[in-house]
Amino acid sequence: MAGATAAPARTGGRPGFWRLLLANRLAAAGLLVLGLIVVAALAAPLLPLPDPDLTAPAERLARPLAPGHPLGTDALGRDILSRLVWGTRVSLAVGLSATLIAAVAGSLVGLVAGYAGGRVDGLLMRGVDMVMAFPYILLALAIVAVLGPGLLNALYAIALVNIPFFARNIRGVTLGLARRDFVAAARLSGRSHAGILFGEILPNVMPVIVVTISTTIGWMILETAGLSFLGLGAQPPRADLGSMLGEGRAVLFTAPHVAMVPGLMIFALVMGINLAGDGLRDVLDPRLRSGALTRPVARTKVARRRVPALTPDPAAVLDVRGLETEFEIGGEVHRAAGGVDLKLGRGECLGLVGESGSGKSVTAMSIMGLVPTPPGRIAGGAALLDGEDLFGMPDEAIRRLRGAAVAHVFQDPLSTLHPLLTVGAQLVEAIRAHAPLTRRAAEARAEELLGLVRIPNPAERARAYPHELSGGMRQRVCVAMALANDPEVMIADEPTTALDVTVQARILALIERLRRERDAAVLFITHDFGVVSTICDRVAVMYAGRVVEEGPTRAILEAPAHPYTARLIACVPVLGAPHRRLDAIPGRPPPANRLPEGCAFAPRCPRATADCRAGEIALGGRGGGRAVRCLHPLAPGERA
Amino acid sequence: MGLHVLKRLAAAIPVLIGLSVIVFLIMAMIPGDPATAILGAYATPENVAALNRDLGLDQPPPRRYLIWLGNILHGDLGRSYALNRPVLDEVLERFQATLVLAGTALVLASLLGLLAGVVSAARQFGWTDRAVTFAVLIGISTPSFFLGLLLILVFAVRLRWFPASGMYAIYGGGDLKDLAWHLVLPALTLAVVATGVIARLTRTAMLEVLRQDYIRTARAKGLRERRVIRVHAFRAALVPVIPVIGIQAGFVLGGAVYVETVFQWPGIGSMLVNAIATRDILLAQGGVLVVAAAYVLFNLAADIAQTLIDPRLR
Numbered sequence: 001m002a003g004a005t006a007a008p009a010r011t012g013g014r015p016g017f018w019r020l021l022l023a024n025r026l027a028a029a030g031l032l033v034l035g036l037i038v039v040a041a042l043a044a045p046l047l048p049l050p051d052p053d054l055t056a057p058a059e060r061l062a063r064p065l066a067p068g069h070p071l072g073t074d075a076l077g078r079d080i081l082s083r084l085v086w087g088t089r090v091s092l093a094v095g096l097s098a099t100l101i102a103a104v105a106g107s108l109v110g111l112v113a114g115y116a117g118g119r120v121d122g123l124l125m126r127g128v129d130m131v132m133a134f135p136y137i138l139l140a141l142a143i144v145a146v147l148g149p150g151l152l153n154a155l156y157a158i159a160l161v162n163i164p165f166f167a168r169n170i171r172g173v174t175l176g177l178a179r180r181d182f183v184a185a186a187r188l189s190g191r192s193h194a195g196i197l198f199g200e201i202l203p204n205v206m207p208v209i210v211v212t213i214s215t216t217i218g219w220m221i222l223e224t225a226g227l228s229f230l231g232l233g234a235q236p237p238r239a240d241l242g243s244m245l246g247e248g249r250a251v252l253f254t255a256p257h258v259a260m261v262p263g264l265m266i267f268a269l270v271m272g273i274n275l276a277g278d279g280l281r282d283v284l285d286p287r288l289r290s291g292a293l294t295r296p297v298a299r300t301k302v303a304r305r306r307v308p309a310l311t312p313d314p315a316a317v318l319d320v321r322g323l324e325t326e327f328e329i330g331g332e333v334h335r336a337a338g339g340v341d342l343k344l345g346r347g348e349c350l351g352l353v354g355e356s357g358s359g360k361s362v363t364a365m366s367i368m369g370l371v372p373t374p375p376g377r378i379a380g381g382a383a384l385l386d387g388e389d390l391f392g393m394p395d396e397a398i399r400r401l402r403g404a405a406v407a408h409v410f411q412d413p414l415s416t417l418h419p420l421l422t423v424g425a426q427l428v429e430a431i432r433a434h435a436p437l438t439r440r441a442a443e444a445r446a447e448e449l450l451g452l453v454r455i456p457n458p459a460e461r462a463r464a465y466p467h468e469l470s471g472g473m474r475q476r477v478c479v480a481m482a483l484a485n486d487p488e489v490m491i492a493d494e495p496t497t498a499l500d501v502t503v504q505a506r507i508l509a510l511i512e513r514l515r516r517e518r519d520a521a522v523l524f525i526t527h528d529f530g531v532v533s534t535i536c537d538r539v540a541v542m543y544a545g546r547v548v549e550e551g552p553t554r555a556i557l558e559a560p561a562h563p564y565t566a567r568l569i570a571c572v573p574v575l576g577a578p579h580r581r582l583d584a585i586p587g588r589p590p591p592a593n594r595l596p597e598g599c600a601f602a603p604r605c606p607r608a609t610a611d612c613r614a615g616e617i618a619l620g621g622r623g624g625g626r627a628v629r630c631l632h633p634l635a636p637g638e639r640a
Numbered sequence: 641m642g643l644h645v646l647k648r649l650a651a652a653i654p655v656l657i658g659l660s661v662i663v664f665l666i667m668a669m670i671p672g673d674p675a676t677a678i679l680g681a682y683a684t685p686e687n688v689a690a691l692n693r694d695l696g697l698d699q700p701p702p703r704r705y706l707i708w709l710g711n712i713l714h715g716d717l718g719r720s721y722a723l724n725r726p727v728l729d730e731v732l733e734r735f736q737a738t739l740v741l742a743g744t745a746l747v748l749a750s751l752l753g754l755l756a757g758v759v760s761a762a763r764q765f766g767w768t769d770r771a772v773t774f775a776v777l778i779g780i781s782t783p784s785f786f787l788g789l790l791l792i793l794v795f796a797v798r799l800r801w802f803p804a805s806g807m808y809a810i811y812g813g814g815d816l817k818d819l820a821w822h823l824v825l826p827a828l829t830l831a832v833v834a835t836g837v838i839a840r841l842t843r844t845a846m847l848e849v850l851r852q853d854y855i856r857t858a859r860a861k862g863l864r865e866r867r868v869i870r871v872h873a874f875r876a877a878l879v880p881v882i883p884v885i886g887i888q889a890g891f892v893l894g895g896a897v898y899v900e901t902v903f904q905w906p907g908i909g910s911m912l913v914n915a916i917a918t919r920d921i922l923l924a925q926g927g928v929l930v931v932a933a934a935y936v937l938f939n940l941a942a943d944i945a946q947t948l949i950d951p952r953l954r
Binding site: 136138144149245248270400434 | 783
């Protein structure tokens with residue numbers, strides 16, 4: 001049963017590794033360049049090239065495109081094209097070998113340290129840190145100083161200084177894996193440490209090793225070439241790209257091509273590797289692949305297919321009509337709000353209730369354009385503030401209203417306050433964004449606001465950072481910030497969910513008191529009917545992106561008409577009634593990218609009939625300011 | 641705060657001791673008998689033994705290390721046999737030149753890298769972002785020893801805008817303007833890779849930060865987007881970037897080896913290459929030790945800067 005619902009079918013299936021890699025145009029270009037260079041280097045003995053070491057003093061320093069020498073000759077008259085191909089072969093071989101040595105040795109250190117943990121780990125990592133405390137190239141130089149100049153010694157030096165890099169990366173991943181269940185299971189089944197390390201852990205660490213190789217191999221080729229350039233690597237007559245560049249430097253002013261040709265080759269090689277490596281990383285790192293690292297813009301994109309009539313309702317300070325908000329993720333459209341209507345009277349508190357994923361937060365955040373774009377967009381509807389359509393306003397007009405006419409309080413005050421600024425500074429900023437006050441006047445006002453939300457010693461607390469305050473204090477700061485510019489509407493998105501119960505009650509009392517004193521309307525988003533009953537005048541219940549029932553709080557609590565509302569109310573524990581049935585609602589809400597036709601709650605509803613599963617069901621008025629979107633509403637006193 | 645700085649300083653001491661052990665071990669592994677190397681192949685065994693005693697080389701290695709460390713703490717890094725002058729004098733003189741070059745390059749790389757990263761993130765997927773991303777890729781793929789030659793060819797030989805080598809003009813130079821003039825090409829060359837790395841990381845850090853709840857709060861307060869990016873997002877993005885700048889200090893100090901060789905800058909990098917090529921071991925050892933110590937201090941500075949920005953780390 002659980003298995004059937006827990007594994008929703010993955011859409012489209014996962015595209016193959018190579019298809020993903022080649023879909024990235026830059027990575028494909030990098031692979032192409034790299035491939036051509038590698039093929040040329042491998043095929044060097046087969047190509048019709050002159051002997052790279054054949055000197056011809058008569059033909060020295062020939063320019064590129066000279067007869068017989070497409071890339072010219074160097075100071076000794078040797079053919080540069082031939083030397084380039086053979087030199088690339090050496091550079092590639094050295095770079096690859098150094099990378100492999102570093103990868104094997106470093107991964108081994110990392111695997112052992114991460115798997116063994118404790119003192120072995122401490123000792124190994126302390127050594128790694130020590131080596132990493134050296135500037136990288138300097139250590140390579142010191143090693144060459146000991147071993148003496150030479151290509152092999154340069155290779156060892158570069159490999160050695162890269163070991164810590166691998167060790168550190170691999171150790172981090174291994175450490176996490178070593179504590180996982182499958183490792184414990186293997187241990188219990190009596191497998192040897194080596195067997196577990198190489199049979200269970202290594203395959204899981206492999207992607208990290210590959211990614212680390214892809215990030216370092218370009219560097220390794222560069223660094224070995226660098227040592228050769230300095231005369232500490234390849235020794236004549238053997239040449240790699242670096243030593244060719246070093247030799248070319250001597251004739252830089254008279255024949256620049258001798259240096260430029262190997263220099264460009266190193267560049268092309270490393271660029272190819274880096275491009276391909278970046279592509280590889282994107283494919284192997286699923287977090288980047290899903291496009292998670294996109295930055296939300298300042299305001300939700302508005303692309304309305306439908307705009308309702310904009311005749312204002314004078315009774316409402318905030319009037320949301322037919323709001324549709326969608327998220328486009330991976331080419332699929334998820335409808336988070338599918339035509340939501342809400343009316344908020346002046347000084348009224350309206351509760352917006354629903355399970356997580358019902359679209360209540362998205363609805364609230366859509367009003368002032370705070371839904372992240374990408375991937376979100378407002379696809380239809382209107383939100384009238386004092387009769388003016390917010391979705392049709394220019395960005396600057398919205399900015400002027402945010403925090404002034406409409407203020408927000410969010411769920412988790414630790415993550416919603418800036419961690420690096422004092423709460424005082426954040427308050428001052430909120431005030432000065434809308435009021436032309438001097439810094440000093442704003443500071444005085446900030447302290448006044450902190451006092452208003454009952455924070456003791458406001459002057460002192462203003463200098464505190466958010467992490468220095470308790471959860472309740474932090475949320476008080478957030479409420480103070482919302483009140484900074486006397487808003488007409490306060491949108492509170494689960495402001496008490498992250499707090500413990502006693503603190504929760506105090507914050508609710510605070511919001512209630514301020515609402516009465518300042519006559520601000522409150523849109524209160526919550527999943528908790530208990531909270532609704534203490535603070536809200538009216539309540540709107542949302543399910544799968546639509547309002548399914550609406551009315552005065554008391555009436556709905558006493559006699560819910562929609563079966564979903566009834567089940568939701570039944571979820572609230574009542575103090576002193578231990579034998580009441582506490583029901584979780586069976587099943588789960590439909591995914592927002594494939595909503596069923598008809599009533600979205602029908603699949604979970606015991607009263608559903610065939611007609612529930614077809615056609616549009618309207619939100620019908622029932623008198624007494626109530627409305628319900630249900631074909632078979634409950635009669636008062638009836639159980640769902 | 642002061643206590644915190646002291647703690648960090650204290651934590652740097654074992655690292656410095658570790659560095660000295662590694663340098664000592666590396667140098668002790670050098671094959672051959674130093675006394676024979678100094679006295680030549682025809683020295684008598686008695687003379688070699690006497691010199692070994694004078695140099696303390698007849699002592700067991702741990703004791704030799706302590707003697708060596710004691711000497712270093714007294715400012716005695718030995719004598720360069722090729723230059724015939726105290727290693728410390730030569731190293732300090734050269735290190736000043738390197739510090740000017742590497743310091744300029746690091747400041748340049750930090751400023752440019754942060755700016756490019758922030759702009760790139762603020763206009764994600766726009767043409768500026770693409771241009772920066774591509775420029776960064778080119779920058780980190782270009783070997784500095786090649787880029788240096790390229791710049792010399794274009795800006796010193798063809799255009800004659802800047803000098804091709806040295807730190808001061810041979811005749812009539814020596815003032816700050818002359819130094820700045822000579823500094824442009826090598827500092828740029830040295831800064832390129834670090835700029836790329838810092839820009840890349842800043843971009844990622846900014847994108848990460850811009851998705852945080854507190855950025856939504858800043859916007860919900862009605863702050864101008866400019867302020868959201870420059871104050872709220874940038875400050876938070878700096879926290880992970882600063883240690884990377886510290887690490888880049890090491891790459892810049894190391895990369896100075898190439899750039900100083902290409903531009904004949906009289907710094908410690910070109911000195912090291914010569915010392916290794918001529919097997920002037922004491923000079924090489926002194927140079928490595930001083931640069932490594934400088935790197936530790938750079939990282940310490942980055943560490944302290946990070947705690948200045950992030951109160952949670954105090």
